[in-house]
Structures are given as C-alpha cells and as structure tokens.
Amino acid sequence: MAVSQLSPTFNKNGLSGGRKSKNAFMGFLIGLGTMLVVAPLILIFGFLLLKGFGALNLDFFLKTPAPEGEAGGGWANAISGSLLILAMAAVLGVLVGVAGGIFLAEFPRHRLMPVIRMLSDVLSGIPAIVMGLVVYALVVRPMGHFSAFAGSVALGLLMVPIVVRTTEEVLKLVPLSVREAGLALGLPQWKVILSIVLPAASGGIITGLMLALSRVAGEAAPLLFTAFGSNLVNLNPLQPTSALPLQIFIGATSAYDENQRLAQAGALLLITLIFVTSLLARFASRQK
Amino acid sequence: MNEPFPRKVTLPKLSSKGDGIFRTVIVGLSLVIALTFMLSIALLGQQSWPAIQKFGLSFLTTNVWNPVTSEYGALSLVMGTLLTSFLALLISVPLAIASALFVAEYAPKWLANPVGYLVELLAAVPSVVYGLWALFALKPLFQQVQLWLYTSNPDLTARCAELFNSNKTSLQCFFMPQVPTGLGFLLAVTILAIMILPFTASVARDVIRLVPADQREAMYALGATKWEVISLAILPYARAGIMGGIILALGRALGETLAVAMVIGNTPEIIKSIWSPTATMASMIANQFGDAREGLQRSSVVGLGLTLFFVSVFVNLIARTIILRLTPKGL
Numbered sequence: 001m002a003v004s005q006l007s008p009t010f011n012k013n014g015l016s017g018g019r020k021s022k023n024a025f026m027g028f029l030i031g032l033g034t035m036l037v038v039a040p041l042i043l044i045f046g047f048l049l050l051k052g053f054g055a056l057n058l059d060f061f062l063k064t065p066a067p068e069g070e071a072g073g074g075w076a077n078a079i080s081g082s083l084l085i086l087a088m089a090a091v092l093g094v095l096v097g098v099a100g101g102i103f104l105a106e107f108p109r110h111r112l113m114p115v116i117r118m119l120s121d122v123l124s125g126i127p128a129i130v131m132g133l134v135v136y137a138l139v140v141r142p143m144g145h146f147s148a149f150a151g152s153v154a155l156g157l158l159m160v161p162i163v164v165r166t167t168e169e170v171l172k173l174v175p176l177s178v179r180e181a182g183l184a185l186g187l188p189q190w191k192v193i194l195s196i197v198l199p200a201a202s203g204g205i206i207t208g209l210m211l212a213l214s215r216v217a218g219e220a221a222p223l224l225f226t227a228f229g230s231n232l233v234n235l236n237p238l239q240p241t242s243a244l245p246l247q248i249f250i251g252a253t254s255a256y257d258e259n260q261r262l263a264q265a266g267a268l269l270l271i272t273l274i275f276v277t278s279l280l281a282r283f284a285s286r287q288k
Numbered sequence: 289m290n291e292p293f294p295r296k297v298t299l300p301k302l303s304s305k306g307d308g309i310f311r312t313v314i315v316g317l318s319l320v321i322a323l324t325f326m327l328s329i330a331l332l333g334q335q336s337w338p339a340i341q342k343f344g345l346s347f348l349t350t351n352v353w354n355p356v357t358s359e360y361g362a363l364s365l366v367m368g369t370l371l372t373s374f375l376a377l378l379i380s381v382p383l384a385i386a387s388a389l390f391v392a393e394y395a396p397k398w399l400a401n402p403v404g405y406l407v408e409l410l411a412a413v414p415s416v417v418y419g420l421w422a423l424f425a426l427k428p429l430f431q432q433v434q435l436w437l438y439t440s441n442p443d444l445t446a447r448c449a450e451l452f453n454s455n456k457t458s459l460q461c462f463f464m465p466q467v468p469t470g471l472g473f474l475l476a477v478t479i480l481a482i483m484i485l486p487f488t489a490s491v492a493r494d495v496i497r498l499v500p501a502d503q504r505e506a507m508y509a510l511g512a513t514k515w516e517v518i519s520l521a522i523l524p525y526a527r528a529g530i531m532g533g534i535i536l537a538l539g540r541a542l543g544e545t546l547a548v549a550m551v552i553g554n555t556p557e558i559i560k561s562i563w564s565p566t567a568t569m570a571s572m573i574a575n576q577f578g579d580a581r582e583g584l585q586r587s588s589v590v591g592l593g594l595t596l597f598f599v600s601v602f603v604n605l606i607a608r609t610i611i612l613r614l615t616p617k618g619l
Contacts, residue, residue: 023513099317127543133593137331190310218414221545252420252575260415
C-alpha cells in the first residue's frame with residue numbers, strides 16, 4: 001500500500017539527509033522511550049533497597065507491630081497472615097481454575113464452553129476492589145465478621161481466570177495423538193485426562209499457578225474489607241488476619257516514621273518474593 | 289480348527305461410569321466461574337439497591353457526596369476515573385509502543401530478552417508498592433514543583449485561589465496548584481501511567497513479532513529506512529492488536545485502586561487544576577466503604593462498585609473481541 005509515500009529520494013551517496021536523520025531521530029526516541037519504561041522498575045527497587053533493607057532484621061520476621069508510635073516491632077502477623085490466606089486461596093484457585101481449564105480444553109464441544117470461556121475472560125478484568133465488595137456481601141455479611149477465610153475467597157476468585165487461561169493453553173499443547181493413544185488402549189476419557197494428559201502438562205500448569213499466586217500475593221484492595229487486618233499473629237481462618245500488602249498500605253499511610261520504615265521493608269520483602277517467583281516460573285517454562 | 293480369536297470380542301465399555309462422574313465434577317467446578325459472575329451482579333445490585341432506587345441515573349450525573357444530607361452523586365468520581373485513565377493512557381501508550389518496537393525490532397537478542405523480562409516484572413509490582421513509592425519518592429518532587437509554582441507568581445496564585453474557592457477555574461489556573469501538598473491528580477496519573485505500561489507493551493510486542501517477515505523484507509528491498517519500515521509496514525499491520533492491548537490497559541487503569549488512593553488526595557471534587565486533589569470510583573470505595581454507615585451511604589459506595597463492574601465488563605468485552613478477531617482461526 002502506502003509505498004507511494006516512500007518516494008525514494010536517493011542521492012549519489014545513498015539516503016537523502018532528511019530520511020536518514022528522521023530514521024536516526026526515531027531510533028533515538030524509541031531507545032529513550034524504552035529507558036523511560038525500564039527506569040521506574042530500577043528506581044523502585046533501588047529506593048526500597050536503600051530505605052527498607054536496614055529494617056529487614058530478625059525482629060521483622062518474629063515480632064508483631066509495636067504500639068503506635070513506639071520503635072521496634074515486626075511484621076510476623078503480616079507474614080503468617082499472607083501465608084495462611086494464600087494457602088487457602090490456592091486451594092480454591094487450583095480446584096476451580098484447573099477444572100475450568102480442563103473443561104475448556106477437553107470438552108470443546110460442550111454447549112456451556114463458550115459461556116465459561118467468555119465469563120472467565122470477563123472475570124479477569126473485574127477490578128480487585130470490586131471482588132472485595134462482592135466477597136464482603138457473600139461471606140463477611142452472613143458470617144458477621146471479617147476473616148482470613150473471606151480474604152482467601154476473594155484472592156482465590158481472582159486467581160481463577162489466570163489459572164483457567166494457563167491450564168487451557170498448556171493442555172492444548174499436549175498432542176491429540178497422546179489422547180488417542182490412551183483411548184486406543186481402552187482407557188476411559190477421565191483416566192486419559194487425569195493420568196496421561198495432566199501429568200504431561202503439569203510443568204506448565206504449575207508455572208501458571210505460581211504466576212497466579214504471585215499476582216494475588218500483592219493484592220491489598222480486596223483484603224481491606226474481607227481479611228481486614230490484625231496486629232496479632234492469627235492462624236484461625238475465621239478471625240480477622242493481616243497480610244503483607246494490607247500491612248504495607250496501613251504502614252505507608254500511617255503518620256508514624258516507624259510504621260513507614262517497616263512498610264518500606266515489607267514492600268522490599270514482597271516484591272523480592274514476587275520477582276523471584278515470577279522469574280522462577282518463567283525460567284521453568286522456558287526450559288520446556 | 290483353531291480359531292485365532294474368540295467369537296465374541298468383549299471391548300471395554302466406551303462410556304464408562306467414571307466418565308460421567310468426571311464430566312459432572314469438571315462442569316460443576318467450572319460453573320463456579322459463571323456463578324461468581326452472576327453472584328457479583330446480584331450481590332452488588334442488592335447492596336446498592338437503596339441508592340439506585342433513591343437516585344437512579346442521577347447518581348452518575350450529579351456531583352454531591354454528602355453523608356450529612358444523605359445525598360450522593362458520583363459525577364466527580366466518574367470524571368476522576370475517566371480523566372486519570374485517559375491521561376495515563378496518553379502518556380503510557382507511546383512509551384509502551386516504543387519499548388515494544390525496541391524489543392522486537394531494534395535490540396540484539398542478548399538485550400531484548402532482559403528488557404522484555406524487566407517490562408514483565410513491571411507488571412508484577414503490586415499496586416500498594418507503586419503507591420508507597422509514589423508517596424515517599426515522587427510526592428516530595430511534585431511538592432517542590434508545586435511550591436515553586438505557588439511562590440514564583442504570587443499575583444496569579446492569589447487570583448487562582450479566589451477562583452478555586454468559588455469552584456471555578458481558568459486556563460491559566462488549570463496549571464496552578466491549589467494547595468501545595470504534592471498529592472493530587474497529576475501524581476495519580478503519573479503512577480497510573482507507569483502501572484499500565486507493561487500491559488500495552490507486552491501485547492504490542494507480541495503482535496509486532498507476528499508481523500510476517502516478508503512485509504519487512506519487501507520494504508527494505510525498496511530501500512526503506514528502519515523507521516519507514518516500522519511506520520509504513522509494521523505499525524499499520526499490528527494496529528488492531530496494539531489497540532487491543534491499549535484497551536486492556538484502559539481496563540486496568542479504570543479499576544486500579546490503592547496506588548491511586550494513596551496519592552490522589554481523595555476529595556470528591558471535579559478537578560479545577562491538574563494539581564487538584566480529586567478521587568476515582570475505585571479509590572473512593574477503598575477509602576469509604578469501611579467507615580460508611582449501613583444504609584444509603586454504604587449502598588452508594590457499593591453503587592460505585594456496580595458501576596465499575598459494568599464498565600470493566602464492557603471494556604474487557606471490547607478488548608476480547610478485538611484480540612479474538614486477530615487470532616487466526618483454528619489456533
């Protein structure tokens with residue numbers, strides 16, 4: 001098409017000055033733009049290392065927050081809370097997510113298939129805070145109080161679309177001939193899927209799970225009115241519980257220096273964990 | 289004579305009982321997805337019903353947020369959400385496309401992969417961490433600029449203060465700060481632009497890589513420069529895909545909550561200047577839901593959630609349609 005716009009204006013020495021300098025200028029802009037894209041990541045990580053690294057001591061992991069305005073204390077409550085909530089969220093996310101992925105990949109002719117696929121896509125775009133409101137009405141109101149369980153329902157539901165998508169994609173990579181071979185041996189479909197197809201795809205599915213977990217591990221918005229937060233180490237799923245991102249939000253917006261310092265340390269810990277998880281997951285899937 | 293096979297071959301039953309059970313379990317668990325969607329509408333609708341009944345559509349077109357008189361109109365929040373999102377897109381889209389072109393067209397392989405990783409890590413940084421960084425690292429800078437604007441021209445500052453007080457603004461005052469706290473619209477837009485960058489960037493990179501090699505080669509053979517190849521052969525070809533990525537990023541921006549809530553100032557007012565404290569629907573939910581009294585206030589806050597729900601469903605369906613149309617059939 002638009003070749004006429006090109007109107008090659010060559011001179012004896014090759015490209016005309018205008019076209020050459022325009023090309024160089026755009027190349028420069030693209031390089032500059034890329035640097036501007038990468039810069040925030042380096043700035044954020046550098047800032048957190050500088051500000052938060054000093055506070056990441058043993059107390060940070062073993063103590064609970066000191067009373068407002070007092071020095072010391074740690075985030076044992078947030079770390080244990082995150083583990084508890086994520087563990088329960090993972091159960092929900094894996095069960096529904098992997099089942100959804102199997103449904104989309106293995107039953108493509110089911111009449112509900114297009115509906116589930118569309119709704120799963122749509123759910124992936126629902127803002128996390130809205131999911132918090134939904135789970136508040138679904139779990140917190142009937143139960144009468146905030147709880148780690150409510151928080152993990154919110155995070156689990158946020159995991160589902162990510163797990164569905166990666167499971168479906170990985171399952172579709174398993175060659176059809178593998179399924180046919182299994183069926184030809186006289187295995188029923190459920191056995192073929194569970195004992196041949198799923199194990200073959202397990203690497204990719206686990207990668208997807210890790211990515212989904214690291215994605216929701218950083219969500220604080222849906223926990224605001226589900227898990228709610230607590231200054232105590234709580235391992236009872238039915239009690240309000242803190243989590244790292246939630247505590248970062250509370251600490252960063254607090255007026256006390258000590259809380260802000262701990263929030264910076266917590267943020268450093270959180271993004272380090274998330275970076276390591278997502279790099280590991282990507283590396284694992286690269287190896288395949 | 290020996291028969292090589294028994295007369296009756298007994299094949300295993302084709303549809304075993306196990307298959308039925310398996311199918312039921314899988315379909316049942318998958319239905320949780322549909323159930324979540326329907327429950328979301330039902331619960332958000334039920335919780336915000338009092339507000340819908342009382343205000344109707346004027347909820348979205350009037351601008352009051354007054355717990356004392358029990359009047360709630362979300363116009364400033366709707367505008368806050370739309371304005372922050374669109375401005376953030378305006379800033380981030382050129383940068384995202386630049387980085388995608390760099391990774392796909394310019395960088396040597398040893399550099400392309402790490403840069404691609406870094407862009408993806410940018411997507412992995414949680415919203416609160418962006419908010420914390422904006423609050424502690426960017427806010428002081430913004431405050432310096434605001435203070436400088438505030439003090440460098442006292443006459444204009446005084447005139448604008450008068451206008452702002454009577455809820456007005458002018459073109460000049462639109463660039464003057466109201467109160468130099470550092471927090472406000474522009475800081476929220478900045479952080480939002482950074483947050484949505486990777487979504488456009490990674491989709492754009494993928495579709496640019498899908499542009500067939502002969503498109504490029506034909507142009508190069510004509511003697512085109514690299515930029516001419518990009519602007520005439522690659523970008524037009526990848527346009528629809530990039531559009532999908534932009535709309536995906538828009539969906540993110542509309543629902544982004546905590547980073548924005550931490551830096552926007554959380555004042556339900558229509559902006560009078562680019563530095564004004566304002567609020568978005570999402571930031572208002574985060575800030576108000578916990579403290580809101582049962583009744584009209586709480587159901588108005590949930591009303592914001594319902595609005596956001598429908599907006600993000602709509603935006604996602606558009607992005608999905610665009611991206612689906614691009615995927616070759618049979619893949």
